[in-house]
Amino acid sequence: MTFRSINARLSVLMAVIAIVSFATLGYFSLTFAKSVIRRSLESSIVSALNFHKSGVENYFERIESKIFSLASGFALVQAMADFEEAVYLVDPEIKTALLKLGGARASPPDSDQKPEYTLYEQVRSKYDPFFSSIITELGVYDLMLIEPERGYIIYSTSKGAEFGLSALDRERKKTWLGRAVGYALVNLKEFSSLSPFEPYPAPDSPLSAFMARPILDAGQLEGVVAMRVQAKRLKTMLAIRPDAGLHLSVYILDPGKRVIAVSGAGQKQWSGAVGPPGQFFLRTGPDGESFLSSSAPLKIGGSDYSLVVEADVNEAFSQMGDLKLDLLLSLFPVGLAVFISLLVINRSVTRPIAALGEAMKSVASTDAPAGLRLAEKSDDEIGVLSHLFNDMSQRLETLGAQSQSRTMSFDKYAESLESKTGKMTAKAQKRGEALERSGERIEELLEIIERQRIELTAQKRKLDIDRTYLQKIDEANERFLMVVESELKERLNLLLNRAGAASSNSTNREAVELLDEIRIVDELVDKAVAGFEFGSGHDPVKLKPVNLSELAKQAVDRAAELAAKRKIKLVFTKEAISPMILADKNQIRVAMNCLIENGLKYTPAKGYVHVTVKDTGSAIRFEVKDTGAGVEKENIQKIFQKFYRVENNFGESVSGMGLGLYICRMIVRRHDGRIGAESEPGRGSVFFFELNKKSAPEQDVIPGLA
Known part of the structure; x- marks a missing residue:
């Protein structure tokens, strides 16, 4: 076979x-x-x-x-x-x-x-x-x-x-x-x-x-x-x-x-x-x-x-x-099934096949002899296999020589890589030491933060105590101002009536002066009460159509007597085409009176106070310009604070408690408006507020802004 x-x-x-x-x-x-x-x-x-x-x-x-x-x-x-x-x-x-x-x-x-x-x-x-x-x-x-x-x-x-x-x-x-x-x-x-x-x-x-x-x-x-x-x-x-x-x-x-x-x-x-x-x-x-x-x-x-x-x-x-x-x-x-087939094959092969297998084992072993060859005795399939084996053996010898050369090159590369690895390991150790030092520093910072946290907790407790104390003071102030508004106003009105009757005789100069003093005290009480109401937000804003020009004209007429007494020229100019806006008439009147009175207080005799109502397009602007001593730039923000006053520079004492501009600021802020001042020392001041033009609201009363 x-x-x-x-x-x-x-x-x-x-x-x-x-x-x-x-x-x-x-x-x-x-x-x-x-x-x-x-x-x-x-x-x-x-x-x-x-x-x-x-x-x-x-x-x-x-x-x-x-x-x-x-x-x-x-x-x-x-x-x-x-x-x-x-x-x-x-x-x-x-x-x-x-x-x-x-x-x-x-x-x-x-x-x-x-x-x-x-x-x-x-x-x-x-x-x-x-x-x-x-x-x-x-x-x-x-x-x-x-x-x-x-x-x-x-x-x-x-x-x-x-x-x-x-x-x-x-x-x-x-x-x-x-x-x-x-x-x-x-x-x-x-x-x-x-x-x-x-x-x-x-x-x-x-x-x-x-x-x-x-x-x-x-x-x-x-x-x-x-x-x-x-x-x-x-x-x-x-x-x-x-x-x-x-x-x-x-x-x-x-x-x-x-x-x-x-x-x-x-x-x-x-x-x-x-x-x-x-x-x-x-x-x-x-x-x-x-x-x-x-x-x-x-x-x-x-x-x-x-x-x-x-x-x-x-x-x-x-x-x-x-x-x-x-x-x-x-x-x-x-x-x-394959294993059984291999058994059949193993029993069916001839000795040349076995010899070929032994030769293949020798080639696969590490101690294979050089120049291993099989005898090519026939031209059948076994002879063909022997010839192919001899070609393969020769090629394996060539590949072995090439592999040995490559192995030597690889050994050199491994040595170089090992050297580089050693250097990188040394650098990593140095970085680890640096990180360890950083960790110690972080622990120190954490201790500092903990101490600061304890201090902040103590300060917070102190602030809570102070807040409670201030609330009690506010309650006492509220009770005091209620007494002032009820008791003191009642007595002042009685004195005003009596002084008015006594001053009806123009020859009674002492009664006239007394009436002026009582009016000044009455205005101070009104400002103190208004400052409390506006500052605490108790008084709501009642919006109704208001003609600012007419309101400003009334305020100028009211201040005419004070201007004449101080020998100051008081002028009113209307520049607004349509000065009708939605506002609280009483509160805006108070704001106008305060600004005009402020200009008269700080303007010397023979000075000039100009009141103007303008239409800026999106708002109506009320402006009071005087020829007084002016205000330093760093004090402009302060003059709108409660109880802050600036002394004039022309030798006269100025009455008041420093509440007028504060009241103006609170009123304008309630109307979502803008108030400010422009001044230069020695060249007078301009105080103004602007109220936005608004459409009619859905309700008459809007809560005041805090």
């Missing part, structure tokens, strides 16, 4: 065995593996759905609970009051003040050059740790405080592009931030839900959602607190895996099937429909790939979102360990 016939028989036998075994066992193994993989995928998807659904919903519930507790507490009420006072000290016009403080990316001047900025920085430093701890705890992007009148953002933890802008202006009112703030301002007692996600502040910006709540103090609106949540926070949450053995893609879709957040190798755009919740469905990707998916409803801030978890079916089949085990079990009979 020739080698060719033996080879043919063995080939036919092995082919028949392999085909039958693989066909039979492959069919049953594939069917079993598919069922195992499907059950494993479904179990992993359900586990991931439950895990992420609970995590995302709990996260937004924590945010809603936190913002509700913040808006209902006293801390935010005090923070709003502190920030508003600090902003007003920078400039009475809130928009100008926020621009100076860095709003809309403007750079504020150094605090050493502008002392009025110091208070805002102190207030910000006081509240930054508190608000930063909140956004760190919740994982939100930003926390903002918004004043209630025009929606200006007076504080932002990030102090980014939003600080100093209005959430209710024409641009931002269209965004969900503006809508959330507007909703909070209107619905003071309702719970605010999270807004839908949108690109903010620009169309190419990351997706963000907002939640806003009104800040109330005893039912009084003090401001709005808003939080901004970015969708990338959800992506971080979805990256957590309950089952690390599979590559799952997790999607959060809004009601319009827009992808809000995705983890893993998920696609940024969703294609196809979403199956019913709790059921499995196959989805085809944009590139033809197949995904096993399941969905669950997701409640985020009152809106219906969808949570989808899916797995790539092909990838899952290639990574499942159970499939490998099943295939190994299936191949066992095939291996047994």
Whole structure:
């Protein structure tokens, strides 16, 4: 029997065995593996759905609970009051003040050059740790405080592009931030839900959602607190895996099937429909790939979102360990059949084949003799194999020489690499020592911080005691001023009537002078009481149509007697075309009287006081210009403070308690107006206030601003 016939028989036998075994066992193994993989995928998807659904919903519930507790507490009420006072000290016009403080990316001047900025920085430093701890705890992007009148953002933890802008202006009112703030301002007692996600502040910006709540103090609106949540926070949450053995893609879709957040190798755009919740469905990707998916409803801030978890079916089949085990079990009979076939082959081969095998062993061993060759005695298949073996042996000898040369080169490279590794190890040791020294320094700094924290706690306790003491003083002042208003005013009115009757005889000069003194005392009492009412916010603003020109003319006529007595020329000019505005007539009259009286007090005899009413386009301006000694530039902000007075420079004593300009400032601020002064020492002063033109309000009484 020739080698060719033996080879043919063995080939036919092995082919028949392999085909039958693989066909039979492959069919049953594939069917079993598919069922195992499907059950494993479904179990992993359900586990991931439950895990992420609970995590995302709990996260937004924590945010809603936190913002509700913040808006209902006293801390935010005090923070709003502190920030508003600090902003007003920078400039009475809130928009100008926020621009100076860095709003809309403007750079504020150094605090050493502008002392009025110091208070805002102190207030910000006081509240930054508190608000930063909140956004760190919740994982939100930003926390903002918004004043209630025009929606200006007076504080932002990030102090980014939003600080100093209005959430209710024409641009931002269209965004969900503006809508959330507007909703909070209107619905003071309702719970605010999270807004839908949108690109903010620009169309190419990351997706963000907002939640806003009104800040109330005893039912009084003090401001709005808003939080901004970015969708990338959800992506971080979805990256957590309950089952690390599979590559799952997790999607959060809004009601319009827009992808809000995705983890893993998920696609940024969703294609196809979403199956019913709790059921499995196959989805085809944009590139033809197949995904096993399941969905669950997701409640985020009152809106219906969808949570989808899916797995790539092909990838899952290639990574499942159970499939490998099943295939190994299936191949066992095939291996047994091959072994039997090898026994048959071993018994059927000839001695030349055995000799060829021994030669092959010698070549495979490490001590193979050089120049190993087989005798080529015939031209049949055995001879052909011997010839091929001899060629292979010669090539192996050539490759061995080349390999030895390469081994020597590799040894040299290994020595060089070992030297470099030693140097790098030395550098790493030095860096480790430096890090150890840094750790000791950090421990020292932590001890210093702890000591400072203890000191701050003690100072806080002291401030609480001082605050209680000041509250008691305010209560005593209130009781005192009530007595002044009732008792002292009653006696002053009695004296005024008696002095008026005595002064009816023009020859009784002493009675006339006494009447003037009593009137001065009466005005001082009125200012003291008004200063208390305006400063405490007890007196509401009653808006009605008022003609400022007529009101100003009445104030000038009232002050004419004082001007004549002081030998000062008092002039009134009307430049406003339509001076009708909505205002509290009594309070504006008080403000005009105070400014005119202030000009007369600080203008010397034979001086000049000019009262003007102007229309600036968006507002009506009341202006008092005098030829007095003027005010130093650094004192202009101070003269509007309570009890602050500036002595004149022409030798006369000035009566009063320093409340007039303070009262003017509080009245104008209640009307959402602007008050100020322009002065240069030796060249007189100009005091003015501007009231915005307003349309008729929905109600007659608007609570006064704090």
